[in-house]
Amino acid sequence: MILKNLRNIAIILFGFCISYNAKAQIYISDYSDFGETNVSEGFYIKNSIYAAYKNKKLKFSTAHQFDIKSPSDNILTASLFQLERDFLIKKFSFSLKTLYLYNRFSELIHETNWGFLAINKQKHFTFNIGTNFRKYKITNTAMERYNLSSNLDIKEYWNLMYLIDYSLKPNDNNWNIGISLTNIDYFIINQETNPIFYLHGKYRLKKPITFFMETWYKTSGNFNISVNYFGFFVRTGIIWEIKTGK
Amino acid sequence: MGNKNRQIIAILIIVFTLNSCDKFRVKDIFVTDETINERFEQSMKWNNNHPVKNITVETEEYSFFISSDIHVGETVNLTKFAKLTNEANVDAAIFVGDLTLAGHEENYKDFEQTILKLDSIEVFSIVGNHDLFFDGWKYFYSYFGSSCYIFTVKTPNSKDLYICLDTGGGTLGDKQLDWLKNTLKNERNKYRYCSILTHNNLLRIRHTTSTNLLVEELQTILDLSIKYNINTIITGHDHEKYIETIGNTTHLSLDALLDGYENAGYLKLTVNSNKIDYDFIDIQ
Numbered sequence A: 001m002i003l004k005n006l007r008n009i010a011i012i013l014f015g016f017c018i019s020y021n022a023k024a025q026i027y028i029s030d031y032s033d034f035g036e037t038n039v040s041e042g043f044y045i046k047n048s049i050y051a052a053y054k055n056k057k058l059k060f061s062t063a064h065q066f067d068i069k070s071p072s073d074n075i076l077t078a079s080l081f082q083l084e085r086d087f088l089i090k091k092f093s094f095s096l097k098t099l100y101l102y103n104r105f106s107e108l109i110h111e112t113n114w115g116f117l118a119i120n121k122q123k124h125f126t127f128n129i130g131t132n133f134r135k136y137k138i139t140n141t142a143m144e145r146y147n148l149s150s151n152l153d154i155k156e157y158w159n160l161m162y163l164i165d166y167s168l169k170p171n172d173n174n175w176n177i178g179i180s181l182t183n184i185d186y187f188i189i190n191q192e193t194n195p196i197f198y199l200h201g202k203y204r205l206k207k208p209i210t211f212f213m214e215t216w217y218k219t220s221g222n223f224n225i226s227v228n229y230f231g232f233f234v235r236t237g238i239i240w241e242i243k244t245g246k
Numbered sequence B: 001m002g003n004k005n006r007q008i009i010a011i012l013i014i015v016f017t018l019n020s021c022d023k024f025r026v027k028d029i030f031v032t033d034e035t036i037n038e039r040f041e042q043s044m045k046w047n048n049n050h051p052v053k054n055i056t057v058e059t060e061e062y063s064f065f066i067s068s069d070i071h072v073g074e075t076v077n078l079t080k081f082a083k084l085t086n087e088a089n090v091d092a093a094i095f096v097g098d099l100t101l102a103g104h105e106e107n108y109k110d111f112e113q114t115i116l117k118l119d120s121i122e123v124f125s126i127v128g129n130h131d132l133f134f135d136g137w138k139y140f141y142s143y144f145g146s147s148c149y150i151f152t153v154k155t156p157n158s159k160d161l162y163i164c165l166d167t168g169g170g171t172l173g174d175k176q177l178d179w180l181k182n183t184l185k186n187e188r189n190k191y192r193y194c195s196i197l198t199h200n201n202l203l204r205i206r207h208t209t210s211t212n213l214l215v216e217e218l219q220t221i222l223d224l225s226i227k228y229n230i231n232t233i234i235t236g237h238d239h240e241k242y243i244e245t246i247g248n249t250t251h252l253s254l255d256a257l258l259d260g261y262e263n264a265g266y267l268k269l270t271v272n273s274n275k276i277d278y279d280f281i282d283i284q
Helices: A002-019 A140-146 B003-019 B026-030 B036-049 B076-088 B105-115 B130-135 B137-144 B173-190 B215-227
Strands: A024-037 A042-055 A058-069 A076-089 A092-103 A109-121 A125-138 A153-167 A175-182 A196-206 A209-220 A228-244 B053-056 B062-067 B092-096 B122-126 B149-154 B159-165 B194-200 B232-236 B242-246 B249-253 B265-271 B276-282
Touching: A024 A209, A092 A125, A109 B215, A153 B242, B036 B137, B036 B149, B036 B173, B053 B122, B062 B076, B076 B092, B076 B105, B092 B194, B092 B232, B105 B137, B122 B159, B122 B194, B130 B137, B159 B173, B173 B215, B232 B265, B249 B276
Parallel strands: B053 B149, B062 B092, B092 B122, B159 B194, B194 B232, B232 B249
Antiparallel strands: A024 A042, A024 A228, A042 A058, A058 A076, A076 A092, A092 A109, A109 A125, A125 A153, A153 A175, A175 A196, A196 A209, A209 A228, B062 B265, B149 B159, B242 B249, B265 B276
């Protein structure tokens, strides 16, 4: 029910945005993750679609993840909604983003996150810093099946979100490679003491299509100073940029 | 020679010198000698040669004393704990990890010598991240054996299941997770209560520099907790106690028993036919 309502809101907002007669940019992306982790029960495949509408300083985006091969009972396993606004103070440019992430990783318990990020993009570096509030909530299915009526959720406050990215070429170059350190991905916000490295690259095949690829290597126990392998995946996809208006 | 080159050479000399000391290895700061899967395989080998421990009690009510993060080094609080455990006549003493300060053999020896003072009480130990430092796993294994096992308690009318897990490296690992799923699937419905004991706390209730399991792994455990009606999950690692309940699962994280720690304490777990009760007790 919640998902249906959110989807409807997203469609209405998106429809409003693209009907507005002004110079604007639309981004559509499709990408797939192939990998394995300690919890994936072997090789997994996920596919995600991402759409963003940017009009002057405001950008609205939404993304949805579908599990093709994974231990989850659900196919649509996560949805993300983000609203971002650009600011320029003196010569310092940055943007502020608010996000809502709904993660249906299980039939019995779901996760929701509200978060806020400040983003600064420079020639080679990108910095994100923010915080999120997480809630795990038992689903109606679990309540009925296991006769649960109390202690239905658990919350985590003020988790630090961060990203430090270095790109070899300026960020707007036709091709690029880089490395990032972060605890956030589109549909997973890890706790602040679980940083992950990933390498990324992009190549503008033919305007307006860009091909990109990322390789993520996940470890556990970093801040315990007792590190173990957790998982590895490759992400590959395309971004299509559409300019509308004059 | 430029300043930068001198700095690099100085750093290399320090690293080389530290690395040649047998108490310190740079590598050990970053990665354990054995992976979680290797520790799991060794634990399963141990389990195959040692039968599952079953504690039989004469009444429907029984209790344990459980402590964590003792970090031997010093053994003042551990000695007090042993004395209190003997006086209380509980049915078992359980140590959920970070028995030692840095995994050195002398720490393990001191820990073992102190807990030998526990008279006729079953003792269960679980490995923590500190216990794995500097090749510490081999000492844990030689003194205590498996880091992944079950034990049971049988009362006149019921029996309860306790599952001990290794999260010393911040993850269960895929093999241990499979083992946990199979154990729950095949065994859970034979028992009244089921509790999990492991070192690394699962929920991040406050900001600390210590690491929890990755969110993907926490999600899996929360799902299993509901599906298999896990009654309690008892952990340490955070050094500060907390109690959080979701569904039928109560997460209990313990105060450290570490010497010099202001809130040093332990947990008394009392189990009877109506419920599982818990008391956090200060050691001072």
